[in-house]
Amino acid sequence: MSFLKILKEYDDFDFSGYFANVTDEMVLNSINKKSLDKFDFLNLLSPRAKIHLEKIAQKAHEITVANFGYTINLYLPIYVSNYCSSDCLYCGFSKKNKIPRKKLSLEEVEIEAREIAKSGIKHILFLTGESRKITPLEYLCNVTKILKKHFSFVAIEVYPMSQKDYEVLFKAGVDGLTVYQEVYDKELYKSVHVSGEKSDYKYRLETPERGAKAGFRNLNIGALFGIGDIASEAFFSGLHASYLSKKYLGCELGLSLPRINEAEGGFQPNCILDDVSFVQIMCAYRLFLPRVEINISTREDADFRDNLLGICATKFSAGSKTEVGGYTVAKTKPQFEISDTRESDEVIKRIQELGYEPVYKNWENI
Amino acid sequence: MDILKIGDREFSSRLLTGTGKFRDKNEIKPMLKQSGSQIITIALRRVNLENPQDNILNFIPKTTTLLPNTSGARNAQEAVRIAHIARDAGCGNFVKIEVIHDALYLMPDNEETIKATKILAKDGFIVLPYISPDIVTCKKLEDVGASAVMPLGSPIGSNAGLQTKNLLEMIIQNSNLPVIIDAGIGLPSHASMAMEMGADAVLINTAIATANDPISAAIAFSLAVKAGRMAYLAKLENQSRYARASSPLTGFLNL
Amino acid sequence: MEIKLNGKNKKIEKNSTLKDLLPTLNPDTIVTEVNLEIIKKDKRKDFILKNGDCVEIITFMGGG
Numbered sequence: 001m002s003f004l005k006i007l008k009e010y011d012d013f014d015f016s017g018y019f020a021n022v023t024d025e026m027v028l029n030s031i032n033k034k035s036l037d038k039f040d041f042l043n044l045l046s047p048r049a050k051i052h053l054e055k056i057a058q059k060a061h062e063i064t065v066a067n068f069g070y071t072i073n074l075y076l077p078i079y080v081s082n083y084c085s086s087d088c089l090y091c092g093f094s095k096k097n098k099i100p101r102k103k104l105s106l107e108e109v110e111i112e113a114r115e116i117a118k119s120g121i122k123h124i125l126f127l128t129g130e131s132r133k134i135t136p137l138e139y140l141c142n143v144t145k146i147l148k149k150h151f152s153f154v155a156i157e158v159y160p161m162s163q164k165d166y167e168v169l170f171k172a173g174v175d176g177l178t179v180y181q182e183v184y185d186k187e188l189y190k191s192v193h194v195s196g197e198k199s200d201y202k203y204r205l206e207t208p209e210r211g212a213k214a215g216f217r218n219l220n221i222g223a224l225f226g227i228g229d230i231a232s233e234a235f236f237s238g239l240h241a242s243y244l245s246k247k248y249l250g251c252e253l254g255l256s257l258p259r260i261n262e263a264e265g266g267f268q269p270n271c272i273l274d275d276v277s278f279v280q281i282m283c284a285y286r287l288f289l290p291r292v293e294i295n296i297s298t299r300e301d302a303d304f305r306d307n308l309l310g311i312c313a314t315k316f317s318a319g320s321k322t323e324v325g326g327y328t329v330a331k332t333k334p335q336f337e338i339s340d341t342r343e344s345d346e347v348i349k350r351i352q353e354l355g356y357e358p359v360y361k362n363w364e365n366i
Numbered sequence: 367m368d369i370l371k372i373g374d375r376e377f378s379s380r381l382l383t384g385t386g387k388f389r390d391k392n393e394i395k396p397m398l399k400q401s402g403s404q405i406i407t408i409a410l411r412r413v414n415l416e417n418p419q420d421n422i423l424n425f426i427p428k429t430t431t432l433l434p435n436t437s438g439a440r441n442a443q444e445a446v447r448i449a450h451i452a453r454d455a456g457c458g459n460f461v462k463i464e465v466i467h468d469a470l471y472l473m474p475d476n477e478e479t480i481k482a483t484k485i486l487a488k489d490g491f492i493v494l495p496y497i498s499p500d501i502v503t504c505k506k507l508e509d510v511g512a513s514a515v516m517p518l519g520s521p522i523g524s525n526a527g528l529q530t531k532n533l534l535e536m537i538i539q540n541s542n543l544p545v546i547i548d549a550g551i552g553l554p555s556h557a558s559m560a561m562e563m564g565a566d567a568v569l570i571n572t573a574i575a576t577a578n579d580p581i582s583a584a585i586a587f588s589l590a591v592k593a594g595r596m597a598y599l600a601k602l603e604n605q606s607r608y609a610r611a612s613s614p615l616t617g618f619l620n621l
Numbered sequence: 622m623e624i625k626l627n628g629k630n631k632k633i634e635k636n637s638t639l640k641d642l643l644p645t646l647n648p649d650t651i652v653t654e655v656n657l658e659i660i661k662k663d664k665r666k667d668f669i670l671k672n673g674d675c676v677e678i679i680t681f682m683g684g685g
């Protein structure tokens with residue numbers, strides 16, 4: 001069964017009606033279960049569960065330590081282009097925005113990569129805006145090959161592609177794929193993805209699967225919080241991750257919790273994911289999916305991130321620059337404003353102080 | 367040192383053994399020595415006057431703590447009587463209450479066991495009641511002065527392992543008395559599991575006594591008990607039923 | 622006269638003591654009970670049995 005079909009089953013699901021009937025007992029029961037079903041997951045996402053957040057966090061911590069130990073995977077993003085042919089209302093790179101555009105030449109990629117590699121971190125995520133024309137497959141392959149000289153793990157966050165194209169990238173050295181559905185609610189999806197390729201909901205939804213079939217061993221997905229109803233978006237994200245991890249056993253699944261931050265374009269979020277709900281969702285992900293990676297980017301500020309580390313985060317970017325060429329060559333506008341502005345060595349020092357082991361290199365395909 | 371305290375007595379071994387069903391009683395002594403077991407159960411019976419057999423006490427070293435059971439008792443009163451006989455015979459003041467009148471499954475009668483425990487604890491016995499694993503019974507036993515509780519892992523002699531695991535977990539996590547898992551442990555892995563779960567000790571009789579080589583079996587159980595205990599102390603078991611109250615993780619949210 | 626010994630009727634002579642019942646048993650490894658009362662080892666030789674007494678002689682055996 002495709003994930004689209006699974007989503008369809010919830011077309012008429014009454015989330016607020018369900019949440020209204022969640023009791024303390026149901027929440028506590030779900031916390032204490034060894035393996036949680038989707039209703040347990042819902043119970044943990046319910047407003048009721050907020051009262052029990054400390055208990056949920058303790059359990060999330062326990063499960064995380066059991067599955068990952070006291071470690072945190074580190075990675076850095078490299079923005080290689082901000083050209084985009086889509087118009088997403090919430091994004092600074094939208095084609096509607098009159099901003100300086102830049103695409104790194106392969107020489108510049110090399111310079112940036114060398115600079116980033118100085119941090120010692122061996123995991124890199126390279127990002128582009130979604131322009132097939134300006135950053136075609138061939139360019140992406142060439143970037144990958146350069147990055148592979150400096151990094152052992154390369155993930156991409158670019159426009160969705162066919163399985164065949166992914167196979168080419170996989171051969172070039174790509175290990176992981178990040179693709180956020182952004183919004184699981186179909187109507188809302190349409191309303192914020194006004195034009196361009198990204199407005200194809202179904203194609204995007206099935207992107208992680210095409211990546212898995214092409215051989216990527218790491219998939220990172222998630223909803224962008226601030227557009228759709230928070231609890232149901234979180235629920236569908238978790239369900240999606242669960243679907244993928246059960247279907248593609250060889251894939252590591254990761255979930256991110258991006259929430260709308262100040263960006264170019266003056267987008268007003270429909271709702272705000274506050275810190276408490278953020279922690280609640282993160283912990284619910286952990287209890288529902290004990291082995292899922294939870295990725296916290298520098299969108300979140302330093303103190304908040306440090307606190308999340310002790311709960312159930314397993315993956316941090318550190319010292320990120322979100323401008324194209326941000327580490328060395330050029331200064332453009334960032335895709336989003338980062339909040340944790342510490343350099344990577346500061347972040348790493350803090351991780352160690354908190355009793356965790358920063359993992360510079362977790363994976364190398366040989 | 368990791369000490370097991372029962373009543374006023376302290377033990378370094380967490381393996382209790384039994385004297386039933388041995389083919390050769392001469393194996394009891396080396397079995398105790400090799401396994402390090404410091405407590406062993408015995409039973410009382412009418413002497414067979416036509417053909418008196420050797421007294422089991424002759425096969426147990428004097429340094430071993432005797433735990434006479436009240437097997438054969440079908441109610442509290444009979445259990446009390448047997449306990450007194452044992453103490454008067456010089457077996458010390460330890461007693462394992464065992465009240466059984468179910469001949470089909472040999473399941474203990476918790477209600478009568480509580481009654482007997484109350485009487486004997488008042489009489490100065492160190493009472494270790496053998497029970498069906500029921501947390502409510504355990505709490506009542508605590509109230510009437512038991513010195514430990516001995517819930518069963520599965521029916522006597524079944525060697526079926528910890529079929530009552532969930533119930534045992536409840537007891538272990540809530541008991542203020544030492545919890546000794548009795549009955550049903552057939553393999554060292556069962557014993558390990560019990561200890562990993564946080565049981566304070568296990569009692570093993572049938573599995574050792576009826577093994578091809580009881581002495582090796584006893585050693586295997588002894589190692590398993592130690593391994594399980596170490597795992598428990600090292601907090602390897604992360605699946606506790608309730609989240610542990612350590613320092614708050616969500617304090618920063620100012621909930 | 623007749624007593625009950627370990628559940629069975631047994632004819633004995635008048636004025637028999639408890640000790641007389643146990644010629645072949647090692648006195649150190651048994652417990653004696655008469656009418657549900659334990660009779661200590663050193664009292665056995667003076668304990669004179671009456672008609673209808675209920676005597677139990679108990680020993681230790683293997684058990685779990």
Ligand code: SF4
Binds near residue numbers: 129
């Ligand atoms: S979210 Fe992606 S596709 Fe949409 S405008 Fe931004 S870069 Fe382009």
